Amino acid sequence: MATPPLLVVEDLKTHFFTRRGVTKAVDGVSFTLHAGETMALVGESGCGKSVTCLSLVRLVPEPAGRIVAGRVLLEGEDLLTKSPGEMRRVRGKKIAMVLQDPMTSLNPALTIGTQVSEVVRLHQKLRGAALRERVLSALRRLRISAADRRLVQYPHQFSGGMRQRVSSAIGLSCEPRLLIADEPTTSLDVTIQAQYLELLKEVQAAAGVAIILVTHDFGIVAAIADRVAVMYAGRIVEMGTTLEVFNNPSHPYTRSLLRCLPDAGLGRQKLVEIGGQPPDLSRLPAGCPFAPRCPERQAICLEQSPPTVSVGNGHLAECWATKPVSSPGSP
Amino acid sequence: MRVRSRELPWFAGAILIALVLTAVFAPYLAPQSPTEGDITQKLIPPFGMEGGEAGHPLGTDRFGRDVLSRVIYGSRISLIVSLLAIGLSGTFGTALGLISGYRGGLTDSLLMRCADIGLSLPTILIAVVLVAVSEPSFQNVVLVISFLLWPRFARQIRGETLAVKEQDFVALAVVAGRSSTWIISRHIFPNVVPTLLVISTLQVGYVILLEGTLSFLGVGVPPPNPAWGLMIAEGRGFLATAWWITLFPGLAMLLTVLAVNLMGDWLRDHLDPKLRQVGSRAEAEPATIEPVPEARPRGAAAGADGG
Numbered sequence: 001m002a003t004p005p006l007l008v009v010e011d012l013k014t015h016f017f018t019r020r021g022v023t024k025a026v027d028g029v030s031f032t033l034h035a036g037e038t039m040a041l042v043g044e045s046g047c048g049k050s051v052t053c054l055s056l057v058r059l060v061p062e063p064a065g066r067i068v069a070g071r072v073l074l075e076g077e078d079l080l081t082k083s084p085g086e087m088r089r090v091r092g093k094k095i096a097m098v099l100q101d102p103m104t105s106l107n108p109a110l111t112i113g114t115q116v117s118e119v120v121r122l123h124q125k126l127r128g129a130a131l132r133e134r135v136l137s138a139l140r141r142l143r144i145s146a147a148d149r150r151l152v153q154y155p156h157q158f159s160g161g162m163r164q165r166v167s168s169a170i171g172l173s174c175e176p177r178l179l180i181a182d183e184p185t186t187s188l189d190v191t192i193q194a195q196y197l198e199l200l201k202e203v204q205a206a207a208g209v210a211i212i213l214v215t216h217d218f219g220i221v222a223a224i225a226d227r228v229a230v231m232y233a234g235r236i237v238e239m240g241t242t243l244e245v246f247n248n249p250s251h252p253y254t255r256s257l258l259r260c261l262p263d264a265g266l267g268r269q270k271l272v273e274i275g276g277q278p279p280d281l282s283r284l285p286a287g288c289p290f291a292p293r294c295p296e297r298q299a300i301c302l303e304q305s306p307p308t309v310s311v312g313n314g315h316l317a318e319c320w321a322t323k324p325v326s327s328p329g330s331p
Numbered sequence: 332m333r334v335r336s337r338e339l340p341w342f343a344g345a346i347l348i349a350l351v352l353t354a355v356f357a358p359y360l361a362p363q364s365p366t367e368g369d370i371t372q373k374l375i376p377p378f379g380m381e382g383g384e385a386g387h388p389l390g391t392d393r394f395g396r397d398v399l400s401r402v403i404y405g406s407r408i409s410l411i412v413s414l415l416a417i418g419l420s421g422t423f424g425t426a427l428g429l430i431s432g433y434r435g436g437l438t439d440s441l442l443m444r445c446a447d448i449g450l451s452l453p454t455i456l457i458a459v460v461l462v463a464v465s466e467p468s469f470q471n472v473v474l475v476i477s478f479l480l481w482p483r484f485a486r487q488i489r490g491e492t493l494a495v496k497e498q499d500f501v502a503l504a505v506v507a508g509r510s511s512t513w514i515i516s517r518h519i520f521p522n523v524v525p526t527l528l529v530i531s532t533l534q535v536g537y538v539i540l541l542e543g544t545l546s547f548l549g550v551g552v553p554p555p556n557p558a559w560g561l562m563i564a565e566g567r568g569f570l571a572t573a574w575w576i577t578l579f580p581g582l583a584m585l586l587t588v589l590a591v592n593l594m595g596d597w598l599r600d601h602l603d604p605k606l607r608q609v610g611s612r613a614e615a616e617p618a619t620i621e622p623v624p625e626a627r628p629r630g631a632a633a634g635a636d637g638g
Contacts, residue, residue, distance in 0.1 A: 057506050063436065092508030105499040109521035118517070119507050167503065174507075 004076065006177055006210050007033040007056075012070035014048075014055045023282040025051040025065070027234035035177065038204065038211040040225035040242070042218065042257070044278050048234040049214045053180045056212075057095055058087055074178065093123050096171035100183040102163035106155040112139075113151030116170050123174035138173035139166065142199060161192035165199070172203055179204075182214045197224050218261055222246065230254045233279050233289035240315030250309070250317035252296045288320065296321045343593035346586055354406040361400035362386065365557040368396030374573045390575040392565060398575060401557035402583050408558045409587065412473055413538040417531050420477040424484025425527055429515050431485065432492025443489065446482035454479055455544060462550035469552050472545060476538055487530050491523040525602035532595035536588040543584055559584045 014026040026048045033039050041049045054060050055067050058079065072079040074094060082090065099105050107115060117135045120126060126134055132151075139147040142165040155163055164184060171179060181200070185193040201224055204211055213225060221228055221242060228245045230238040230253060238251040249255045259272040276293040279285060285292065291301040298320055306318045312325040353360060363386075372395035378388045389398040431442040461475045495501065496519060504514050545551035546560030554561055559580040566576030 059502060059505060088508045088510065090508075091506045095506065097503060097506040099499045099503065101499055105503055107500045107518050107522070109524070110517075122508065170503070170507070 003034065005032040006035045006037075006075060008071070008073040009056070010071040010073070012052065012055055012072065013068045014051050014060055014065060015068050016065045018064060018282070021282040024234050024284060025281055026055060027281075027284075029070075029231075029234070029236055031229055031236065031239060033178070033210050033212065035210050036204065036208045037227065038201075038213060038225045039227045039229060040221040041212060041214045041229050041231060042216055042221060043231035044216065046278055046281070047231045048281075049231055050182055052231070053097075053182050053212065053214055056178075056180060057091055057097065092119065092174060092176070094177045096174070096176040096179050098164070098168050098171050098179065098181045098184045100186050102160050102167060102187060105167040106158075106163055108155050111152050111154055112158070112166055116151075116166070116173060119170050120173050134173070138169045141172070141203060142166070142169040144169065161188050161196065164188060164192075164196060168196075168200070168203075172207065172209070175207055176209060179209050179211045180214075181211060183216075184213070185215070185217070185220060193220070194223075200224065218246075218258065230257070233284060234281060235289070235318065236316075237290065237319070238315075238317045240311075241313070244311075244313065244315045248311065248315070250311045250315065250322045251290075251319050252294045252321065253290050254317075256293075256295070288318075340593045340597050343590040343597070346590035347594060350406055350587055350590070351410070353403055354410045357403050357407055361397070361403045362388075363397035363400040365396065365400045365404035366555045368392070368394040370395050374569070376573070377575050389579050390573070392562070392576045393569065393573070396557075398562075398579055401562055402559070402579050404557040405559040405562065405580060405583065406587075408469075408552055408556060409539045409542060409584070412469070412476065412542045412552070413535045415473045416476040416480060416538050416542075417534055419473065420480035421484050421527065421531055421534075423477070424481035425488045425520075425523070427481070428485040428488030429492050429519060429523070432489040433496055433511065433515050433519060439489070442485065446485045449479070449482035450486070452479070454541070455548075458541065458545055459548055459550050462545060467550050467553045469556075472542060472551050475545075476541055479541070480534060480538070483534065484527070484530060487526060488523050491526045492519055495519050495522045529595060529599040529602060532591060532598050536591040536595070539584060539588055539591070 009032070010030050012026055012029045013024070016023040016025055029048070029052055031039065041052065043049055051060065051065070056072055056079070058067070060067060067080060070080065074090065077090075079087065079090060106112070113135060116138055117131055120134050120138065121131060124131075124134065135151065136147045139150065144150055144162065144165060150158075155166075158166065164187075168184070184200075185196055188196060197220060200211070203209070211224075213220070215221060225242050228238075228240065228242050229236045230245070230251065232253050238245060238249070238254045240250075245254060246258070249258055253274075256272070256274045260274065262271060274293055279289050279292070285302070287300070287302045287304055288294070288306045291297050294301065300320050304320075306320045308316055308318050309322045309324045310316055311322060368391065372387070372391050373393050375387050375391040375395075376383045377390040377398075378385055380390075383390065387397050387399070389402065391397055392401070427442050427446075431439045458475050458479060461478070462471055465471045501514060501518055504518050509517075542551055542558070543560030543563070546558040547564040549561075549564065551560055552558045554565075562580040563577050563584075566573065566580075569576055
């Protein structure tokens with residue numbers, strides 16, 4: 001691609017230092033993201049998706065958690081070397097976040113209008129009527145009906161879906177370059193989920209914001225993501241365009257995950273679970289972390305970490321069993 | 332568990348209103364001067380008893396001072412001391428509690444150990460020592476009480492802060508590029524205000540008692556100020572012959588503390604959303620009454636969700 005990527009993450013490692021030892025929550029994650037692109041981060045609970053997101057904005061809970069290595073380049077600037085003051089200017093202006101639980105992502109003690117306008121005022125230096133207009137348009141963009149009447153209401157007067165839209169409106173109101181959405185639809189109804197994702201796509205198309213979407217729902221991935229990164233035990237084990245990953249899953253873990261999904265319209269079918277639990281991140285086994293649960297395990301998997309294999313067109317997988325494809329573009 | 336009623340405690344409310352009015356309008360209400368007495372009029376029993384006089388409805392003390400007037404003026408001292416002491420220690424304690432809870436780590440440990448030390452001090456002993464080494468004065472009483480009170484605020488507010496700061500809106504405020512000062516004052520403080528109100532109210536009774544104790548021990552507001560505790564102490568020697576000198580200030584103190592505590596309990600139940608839920612459900616009539624009217628506001632808000 002001609003334009004430089006918006007976000008480059010190189011070998012990011014975030015570890016938690018606890019009494020029980022070092023938990024390698026994120027252990028060497030690398031990816032790039034271009035403006036206007038949506039990347040989905042999928043995987044089971046506890047495989048490092050959320051910690052990856054928190055690391056990007058340097059919100060890892062200290063002092064237990066620490067980013068021990070890696071670089072996070074946003075528009076060419078390394079966020080990990082910034083001072084807290086510089087970091088504060090980057091957050092909000094360039095990066096915004098939407099979190100999982102709309103019930104706690106708004107301050108119950110302040111009105112919606114106050115909460116939206118404070119963020120707008122901080123980053124856009126608007127006052128009076130201009131500020132109000134800007135706040136209203138931010139809310140209307142996320143389809144908050146009767147926005148002017150809603151400004152004086154408190155979060156408890158909103159439904160869950162509306163709150164999620166309000167908190168997205170707050171996030172998007174200062175036109176960030178990157179939106180990190182950590183399971184934004186998990187606590188919403190399925191019908192509201194679809195609406196919300198539709199809306200997110202619209203806003204993204206209009207504003208050209210890049211989205212990192214954390215989810216464990218492949219339906220959402222298929223609906224919205226351009227690319228998918230599958231995480232397991234703190235590493236990205238497979239990454240590629242959504243189409244590629246769905247059509248040609250090249251890591252046994254991805255294949256297992258996809259087998260866990262019911263297919264609509266096929267009648268009764270047997271779903272295959274993945275046996276066992278994700279590994280304890282403080283006691284990772286030697287070799288491939290997925291090996292103990294892997295249906296295609298070989299002797300070498302238990303001994304040595306798997307190589308990163310290219311299966312074409314930027315589609316990567318970390319697995320001994322995957323056959324590399326050298327010629328790019330072939331499925 | 333017994334469910335507390337959410338009804339405003341009218342009895343307590345009435346007493347508190349009366350108390351505040353009394354304190355504010357003391358010069359107009361008191362029939363006599365609270366500090367100057369006529370020695371020839373000493374130890375007159377309350378009106379209605381043998382030898383009582385209409386001019387001294389609650390009798391006089393050993394200096395011939397009117398007990399009613401002194402009780403009326405005494406309310407001023409009790410109220411002003413508690414307002415000032417709670418204002419001072421509340422401000423100080425809340426600020427430290429917010430910082431301690433939000434910063435965590437070493438700051439938290441140090442501040443909370445200080446609070447622990449403060450809480451472990453024997454209240455009366457320290458109060459007496461502190462006031463005794465300094466000159467007993469109104470100002471010193473307030474300072475000493477504040478000194479003893481701040482850890483209570485600090486601890487409670489810290490606990491509340493710990494709970495509030497884990498909520499997502501705080502993390503989002505950090506992502507939005509807010510400073511710690513801003514987040515504490517704008518996002519955390521408003522959410523601890525209900526707690527702050529409740530602790531403050533519940534402390535009023537304690538402060539009044541503490542002030543009374545100090546006055547009783549002779550290290551409080553110096554005589555001839557008509558502090559209730561002081562009056563009780565002065566009347567102690569005449570308990571057998573002139574009980575009214577002790578009884579009426581004691582009664583005033585009892586009613587005040589009782590009213591304030593009832594009010595504090597009510598406020599706590601009212602401001603705690605979890606208890607509020609329980610209360611409203613318990614108050615609702617049995618199942619024959621349709622729950623629709625109560626559910627409507629919420630349902631309407633969700634229904635108006637146009638998206």
